[in-house]
Amino acid sequence: MINSNKAIFFDRDGVINDNTLYYTYKIADVVFNDGIFDAMKIFQDNGYLIFVVTNQSGIAKGVYTHNDVLAVHQFMSAEFKKKSITITNYYYCPHHPEKSKCLCRKPDSLLLEKAIARYKVDKNNAHFIGDMETDMIAANRAGVKGHLIESNSNIVELARKICQHEVGVL
Ligand SMILES: [Mg+2]
Ligand SMILES: [Zn+2]
Numbered sequence: 099m100i101n102s103n104k105a106i107f108f109d110r111d112g113v114i115n116d117n118t119l120y121y122t123y124k125i126a127d128v129v130f131n132d133g134i135f136d137a138m139k140i141f142q143d144n145g146y147l148i149f150v151v152t153n154q155s156g157i158a159k160g161v162y163t164h165n166d167v168l169a170v171h172q173f174m175s176a177e178f179k180k181k182s183i184t185i186t187n188y189y190y191c192p193h194h195p196e197k198s199k200c201l202c203r204k205p206d207s208l209l210l211e212k213a214i215a216r217y218k219v220d221k222n223n224a225h226f227i228g229d230m231e232t233d234m235i236a237a238n239r240a241g242v243k244g245h246l247i248e249s250n251s252n253i254v255e256l257a258r259k260i261c262q263h264e265v266g267v268l
Contacts, residue, residue, distance in 0.1 A: 133252035205235035
């Protein structure tokens, strides 16, 4: 079957929410970055599926638990839902290289590849927005277009440009 879905992958900390705190694992600490709701809406209105792909090594380090991460993601989805935005799925790596080796921690691309396979994503119409070089490496390895942003910046303009195909057409 032909992969036909357009997709936007978002890194979480530093893209969706402010990452000034090193770890965000309490709902009360979630501060959405300016413009993120508008940016997501632009992508959704242009037919993109929306995914979150995030490293959460605090789990491996024992700082917080899977349930903490799931609670934050449920909270985020509920907030986006208020603006009629649907996050199709969240993918996170709970590992840390000092604790256990894995293939899912960015800059590896397994999480992206899982989403691409499961949701039949057309890699020629897939973008990864991240605030770290490791996000860009993961994007390259998965064969999608990476967009490096400044941490916690407003990405509305980038969303418009991607949707107008001014940037990132492979
Ligand atoms: Mg980040
Ligand atoms: Zn992992």
